[in-house]
Amino acid sequence: MTNLLPVLDHAAANVPAALERLFDLLRIKSISTDPAYKADVRRGAEWLVSELRTLGFDATVRDTSGHPMVVAHHEGASTDAPHVLFYGHYDVQPVDPLELWENDPFEPAVRDISGGRRIITGRGTSDDKGQLMTFVEACRAYKETAGALPCKVTILFEGEEESGSPSLKPFLEANAAELKADYALVCDTNMWDAETPAIAAGLRGLVGEEVVVKAADRDLHSGYFGGAAANPIHVLADILAGLHDRDGRVTLKGFYDGVEETPADIKATWDKLGQTAEKFLGEIGLSVPSGEKNRSVLELTWARPTAEVNGIIGGYTGDGFKTVIAAEATAKVSFRLVGKQDPGKIRDAFRAYVRAKVPADCSVTFHAHGGSPAIQLPYDSPLLNKAKDALSQEWPKPAVMIGMGGSIPIVGDFQKMLGMESLLVGFGLSDDRIHSPNEKYELRSFEKGIRSWVRILAALAAR
Amino acid sequence: MTNLLPVLDHAAANVPAALERLFDLLRIKSISTDPAYKADVRRGAEWLVSELRTLGFDATVRDTSGHPMVVAHHEGASTDAPHVLFYGHYDVQPVDPLELWENDPFEPAVRDISGGRRIITGRGTSDDKGQLMTFVEACRAYKETAGALPCKVTILFEGEEESGSPSLKPFLEANAAELKADYALVCDTNMWDAETPAIAAGLRGLVGEEVVVKAADRDLHSGYFGGAAANPIHVLADILAGLHDRDGRVTLKGFYDGVEETPADIKATWDKLGQTAEKFLGEIGLSVPSGEKNRSVLELTWARPTAEVNGIIGGYTGDGFKTVIAAEATAKVSFRLVGKQDPGKIRDAFRAYVRAKVPADCSVTFHAHGGSPAIQLPYDSPLLNKAKDALSQEWPKPAVMIGMGGSIPIVGDFQKMLGMESLLVGFGLSDDRIHSPNEKYELRSFEKGIRSWVRILAALAAR
Known part of the structure; x- marks a missing residue:
């Protein structure tokens, strides 16, 4: 030295x-x-x-x-x-x-x-x-x-x-x-x-997915077709709303395979750092922890997997109002992985979940955006x-x-x-x-x- | 002449x-x-x-x-x-x-x-x-x-x-x-x-509403905050997915007040026009009637009220992927009214429904876009x-x-x-x-x- x-x-x-x-x-x-x-x-x-x-x-x-x-x-x-x-x-x-x-x-x-x-x-x-x-x-x-x-x-x-x-x-x-x-x-x-x-x-690992739901072959007038024609934004909202249950857990089949609880001694170290939901979320103007119940914010962000919608778009989004039923709607969704969760299996489970929710006369396409384990x-x-x-x-x-x-x-x-x-x-x-x-x-x-x-x-x- | x-x-x-x-x-x-x-x-x-x-x-x-x-x-x-x-x-x-x-x-x-x-x-x-x-x-x-x-x-x-x-x-x-x-x-x-x-x-009448859900005071990195911070797209998706029940009926409180069944003789006239779901939806690349069950497409589009999301946007929607949790998300929603449905009451019922779904640390603002009875x-x-x-x-x-x-x-x-x-x-x-x-x-x-x-x-x- x-x-x-x-x-x-x-x-x-x-x-x-x-x-x-x-x-x-x-x-x-x-x-x-x-x-x-x-x-x-x-x-x-x-x-x-x-x-x-x-x-x-x-x-x-x-x-x-x-x-x-x-x-x-x-x-x-x-x-x-x-x-x-x-x-x-x-x-x-x-x-x-x-x-x-x-x-x-x-x-x-x-x-x-x-x-x-x-x-x-x-x-x-x-x-x-x-x-x-x-x-x-x-x-x-x-x-x-x-x-x-x-x-x-x-x-x-x-x-x-x-x-x-x-x-x-x-x-x-x-x-x-x-x-x-x-x-x-x-x-x-x-x-x-x-x-x-x-x-x-x-x-944490990461799986990114872009999902495009397509319904009619063109944008529709919501007066003429509303109530009878599938609305891809409704389909997408239903898909996204169903990703979490009431306890904030991700609903995909097998999602928690390979997720282990954090050892008690590690958790104890983290608890000593003095982090609180109030401090962590207060910095960004929030106060109530979202996601899984009864876990500290350090655990939620360091040791638990998530599903987050990173972007969504569909229909008319400009100034004013347009009474349209969109032909398609798109969302970008990412999953943060922990432990031994398998990115490929998570991606497959997501796609299977989405496909099961899409009406028979609508279609869905996926674009993979990266996948890595924790x-x-x-x-x-x-x-x-x-x-x-x-x-x-x-x-x-x-x-x-x-x-x-x-x-x-x-x-x-x-x-x-x-x-x-x-x-x-x-x-x-x-x-x-x-x-x-x-x-x-x-x-x-x-x-x-x-x-x-x-x-x-x-x-x-x-x- | x-x-x-x-x-x-x-x-x-x-x-x-x-x-x-x-x-x-x-x-x-x-x-x-x-x-x-x-x-x-x-x-x-x-x-x-x-x-x-x-x-x-x-x-x-x-x-x-x-x-x-x-x-x-x-x-x-x-x-x-x-x-x-x-x-x-x-x-x-x-x-x-x-x-x-x-x-x-x-x-x-x-x-x-x-x-x-x-x-x-x-x-x-x-x-x-x-x-x-x-x-x-x-x-x-x-x-x-x-x-x-x-x-x-x-x-x-x-x-x-x-x-x-x-x-x-x-x-x-x-x-x-x-x-x-x-x-x-x-x-x-x-x-x-x-x-x-x-x-x-x-x-049909029309009520237009724009709803903006705000969560954190800035866009967040979904790695650092994902799993702990509220995601306004999730909140909005949950709101929109809950607008209809499994039978395609609108769930807003009092929504069907003033909606009467179409008289049988009128329905009979419409049935004679020979319209079918296959023809009506086939023109736009669809086949399965959405919305309320067990009603003809003419009834659905002429004599039944609807709720449709006309536009949605939030988070990153450009090319590629951005692992962001958005600060806000916006939807444009319209209701088609029939019979004696009251546009003001429908708007109030929608706003009350949305407010009840927004987490305590998030906020919501509304913009009215037109309202007229049937x-x-x-x-x-x-x-x-x-x-x-x-x-x-x-x-x-x-x-x-x-x-x-x-x-x-x-x-x-x-x-x-x-x-x-x-x-x-x-x-x-x-x-x-x-x-x-x-x-x-x-x-x-x-x-x-x-x-x-x-x-x-x-x-x-x-x-």
Whole structure:
């Protein structure tokens, strides 16, 4: 640890320049889910390659059938030290509704807010450009002080994380030898709170489905046909309303197969964190827990599966009124998975449930949008313990092991396809409004995130 | 009837010129429900005034707080003959989804289709510009042959029929003396079939409601909050799914108050028309009657009340997928009323039902979109019988008295505010696709519609 202080000092002193680099990346509109931004996504990859080359990485843009990957390699100072693969994603969510943003989502800025906090505003600040740049800047701090990285580093940046990562598995498969490392570092998660760093040991899986119900072969006048012709919005509403029972449980056949109760000792740890429904929901203007009854909000969001309708549209939705019976109606539905729930079986159960509800003269089509099982990492591995100690030295409070409600399918892919465990460390906060208007990242998360990676790399290298 | 033949011949001979005039009107994008077309709606009114003045009408554009009215007066040849008020509307429905139109909705044309039929294509051809011009052209035929109209005619053209007619009642009230006639002629309805003219004796009423359910104060990430935070799309789906019971009946409290069973003799007349669910629904690509069980499709659409969701939107509805829990979700819902159902009570019952379903930490807002009771005209009045005879002379098959599923609130307003009964005669067909892409009007409806009004005016004048 004798060499660490100058690296940490350098990281702190260079934050203004690091912010300029981050802003350059944030200005690129790399919205992967919308085909209109295809060229912008590629520009994001190219920017990162250029950036990594200034640090001595052997970096390239790698084409896929979708958006490109960035792959970069750097040797370490010691051949004894482990080889790590760092993963992040440079694509971002769409920004609609644009009118709700207080600042331009693609013109980042640092703003002072209440409580002496300083935030970086803009789409992708927290998810995930700001997070991935904490690692890149940690590498820069090593290069510009020690002249080398403490261990061999491979970097994989993806441009399709927000649109279901369709190219990821084929890419890992085709490049397994090149990408295999001793373990993966993933920076796409949250801290417990602004004082307490966290390592995510559990991640929910995800199944996405788009369902289109079609009825008449055209939009109908609700006066002439109303009362006799099937209305696809009614059919869809009935389908969606039936997904949950009165106790908030999901009704799909076999949905809870593979779902286990959280062990009592883990639950006890979570209870000690002091989270309450009032606090958790109060932040977003709500107060009453939805979903399954008699479970804490941490359990509901970390350890229980869900079904959520993410979008719905049908009929006339403009200003005023149009007395139409629509020809079709569409919903996007996602399931968060835990334990050993099987994404394929959940998808099949959903489709069977929907088909059984669709009237004989209507039809239904499905579009699959991603599917990944849940991940549960061992709570007491040496890897996690080293990272926990390193984080605890940087932040005011010791690091905690938490669950995560979101899905990071790549962690499962690393496990299955490359035989690598992942260390999930991130510096987001729950009020970062990721996927929503006014996304932000704490300036402190960026500063101390860089220093956290400096410490973690040192800890991992010292074996 | 001796003078009628030259008028009818003139009408037939002048169809090409009449079509040119109709096309001029159809090209005006008078979409009343969308504020972007406000100036186009006014242009529609101005065009009609100019047209009516060429026929010797004292015609004016009359401002309202919404879109303008057109009012025109013309004396008749005989002071003995009754004074009639003709009503039509020159505004049209929106045209989305535009990509489904085979021809430009605002560039009308005559096309040959299968079965030797010729159609006029475009928005408003059937609803209601093509229909109202049959009357204007009948007046022209009289003027250009006899030099006079057979009776005193007042014309009222409205520009807000497709957006709930907000200015109509105030306008009728303010101009009651000017608009009062012996009875009203309304041309906004259908024939029974292409051979059989029809007079509509019953019209369903309408209540429109827009409901917005709000949950969290922002869009949420479904990973972080899913399973704990209320999802407004779920709340809305539950509300809409609960509007009907398993037998297709509407569940609102008191909904069927004032709904009477159709008399057996009327039902028998309808049964003789030979309509079947297969034929009626087959035209639109469906086969299974929706709505209430064990009732004929004519009863369902003419004599039974309904609840229909006309539009729904919430969350992410673009390409791809976004794992968001929306902050709000919106539906447009309409109720078709029959008998003595009270629009105000139906609206109140709907709002009470919705409020009871909304969770404590969510909120709901409502926007009213029009409300009018159902109309039932006497089946055996002299007015209806004269019109029935006149129509039966023009068309291959005798005219029938039918019910109508759509709502024409003005008929109720004429009854209540001006003490006038209405004669509802129109030449639309059920496959005219009104309110939908590819709206059309049969060329034959236009030609014989003009001649029908020539005959009806003569019949009414001969008292």
